[in-house]
Amino acid sequence: MRESKVMKGTLLNKNVLKVIDELRELSGKEPGAESARVALQGMLEGLIRQAESGEGNIERIVEELIDLGLAFPESPLPWRHLSQVWLDREEWKRARAAADQGLKVEPGDVELVNNRAVALGRLGDHEAAIVGFKHCIEREPRNTAFYCRLGDTYRQLKMYEQAEQALHQALEIDPRCAPALLGLAVLNNDREEWAGCVYFGELALRYLPGHPETCLVVGDALLNLHEYEAALQRLMSATLVDPTFIGAYELMSHAYAELGMYELSVGAAREALRLNPESWRALVNVAYALGKQERHPQSADILEAALKLVPDVENRCEVLWDLGWACYKAGRYKRALACTEQALECGEQPDLILFFNRGLILLALGRVDEAEEAYQKAVERAQAEENHDVLAEASENLGELLARKAVKIKSGSVISRLLEG
Template sequence: MRFKVLLAAASLLTLSACASTQDVALRGPVSNNYSLFDVRSSYGQFLAGQAALRDGRTREAADYFGVASVLGDDPGVIGERTFTALLLSGEVTRAAQIAPRGADTGEAVKRLASLTRVVELLATGKGKEAQALLNAEPIAFPHRQAAALLGPWVAAAAGDAEGATVQPSLQNDRLVQYFGQLGQARLFERARRYDEAETDYKALTSLPNAAGLFILDYGAFLERRKRHADAVTLYDQALTADPSDAGLQRARTRALAKSAAPPMPTIKQGAAQNLVACAATFAGERQSQFALAYLRLALRLDPEREEAWLLVGDLLNQAEDHRGAIDAFGHILASSPQYATAQSKLAWTYQQSGDKPRALEIARQSMLAAPGDRDAQIALADLLRANERWDESVKVLDPLIAREADRPDWRVLYLRGIALERAGRWTEAERDLGAALKINPDEPELLNFLGYSWIDRNERLPEALSMVQKAVDARPQSGAMLDSLGWAYYRLGNYKTAVEKLEQAAEMEPGDPDVNGHLGDAYWRAGRQIEAQFQWRRVLSLEPDAKQKAEAEAKLKDGLGAVGPAASSTIARN
């Protein structure tokens, strides 16, 4: 199953309630990150746990809360926090053991606790107990989607054949509709009711906006039924719309060779897939703690579920828990089709944690292991770009772009265009950026980057102004794009409008040296020299690079009358 999820920046969701603590083992803190708290007291342990949980260090948080629950005489809120931290760190069994369920427990935590207990019972082969608990404690918002989707799989585990094939539904809930129907198709297949299963699969692959999610599921069903030609036809139709889809390509090759079909998912695997789908929804809504909790539950049922490990790594990276993310990406084996993706994410994790040599080493090894792997090439090129090794980045991309000359990808052309521009090879960069824009003429990043490049060079200013205005219209909250627009007006001599736009940009990007420098220049040209000097001094306080620092110091000394309009470096502005 393929999930194409764009994860937005995470925001930690507080799960507040009171609970009782049961069977919490005494475990000491595992680091000194929170030594400012008095760890000899229950309250100090609790505060340290809160800080760790807020920072995304769930394993450390569980340790602190565990000690606090033993030292303290008020286990309620500590027990709730311990449950949350254990669940988020992946210790589902321990979380289920202390899952809060008392009358004084807040509903949000009580519902998640009930879901956790159901999953743990299902994971340990206690299907009848799981069904009894699910029926006895109906799980409402925000976990009713998961409860509804788990219902048929829990019924199947309990031996309830009738309950297993009832499609769950919630009013106006497409997630439950689509994945409930997928579950019904698979459970019909398990019951050898193949015609009914195929009816469901066909319906899913006919959905106007979600059909692509279920092509591989239907194809695998056809392969299991030895209908290889039908499977190939299905894959061919899907590849017409997305010819670069590696999953579809592998499936087609397998079906064409009549190789062993993917096995039918087990009950636990089917239930886990539903939890991953719910997690992806929470992640898209920026409910990161719920998303992570669901992924941990899914992995309790299916520890080898690769898309779950990839999403766990992404969420932990967003919380700056790079150590946890490295562990998550490490679960993807070298034999997996997802290995190149995992290695790319692993390399970027090391990059974000400050270990740039290790990041590049992993990316290079990944590309050497699979020289023709497109994703591995792009990952290495992008890391080289991030490390300002522009010419090396270009060399990695050259053969890839040549190989895809008949079906160019604007994103790869854009990536090479950035590297060429930064390497000082503007003519070549302009060619790539223009080619990319022809393929995708409405892409704000492309419009802004090429437009700003022309503006910064005092070239094609009317056309560049139109391009960055179009980018701003598409992304009005982008301070960098507003800066490009203001800089265009500056270059055209419209200093009043330049000041207006650049002031807006500075409000959105107060820590950007270029934006503040541009605003200072516009103030100077508008006759507001004192404000201009303030902005240039501000540039010096914002950790400017050597060129930005030298320009600001020169302006503070002589003003723009001596040095002329600033010519700031072109950067990726999006």
């Protein structure tokens, strides 16, 4: 018996351990070896079911599964279940460790390799995750879940062609594979191909009606297509299924603001903040609603608060952009310039309008020569990209400033030519 092992749980008492050892001994002897092995496997499966019936007592469940791993050193089953327990709790390092332990018992086990790959992807090691998912596909080439996970991992690396290929492979196996359709919707969202996002998202919703994450992705795309009422319908569907879905309330707040329904916009943002007091997106949407009402000082104040909550560089750039513009509209030109310059510095590919905004703010500060230089570079960029829309927007913003603030502009300058259109 394994009395030397320290069993922390309560399932494996001395009598149970004795039976396990007796069955293991019989499994190595003929006749009856196969029957003993079947009984041993059944006993393990039953003990795992008992271990996982702990009704939320995660420490107890973990202890019991570890004990079972020690008591059944020849089986990967306890480690499969333990790694899944940690995945469900988003404990990625522990999930990987449990999967690693199981793979020592049975190298190449598909379920363990999959769980390990999922954990690695969540930990940011996407390349290693890809290796794992490819192994799973080799072993089970008809399992669409592995293609979907592979596609999502490629997407996170911005390897969009490979992601698309993997997702379409899943659809070749099962044309109704909703996770693959959702994956293509998310992929199109990342590419800012909004119509494609809506197309694949709506297809996914045929097979997963009301699926909150799919409704969110479709709602976001509809917002970007300026179809605000349709976006609200999808986002509301998400909250009907999951009333605690923070992302849906955040986007609903934005949609309501675009429709001029400011009280509802603030109400949706308030609900998001109730669910998550650190929802910086909700604060950004409150600020947006205030800005739409020309309440720029209050908008800027809210954005200052939101900036303190932003966890990552990419979204920080977005908030700095909004804050810079709100401060400009509020007449806080020095702060506007600082925020706009920070937004330009932190983004890999800053939006073209930011370069024009910098020139506009410099002009508002009376730094005409610097503004001329900034506008020169911005116009050159816009012409190289043949972006006439941003030139029109910049011209409109410039005209609005000069209509309310007297600034001497040289004839024939880049600024004067931009103003003339």
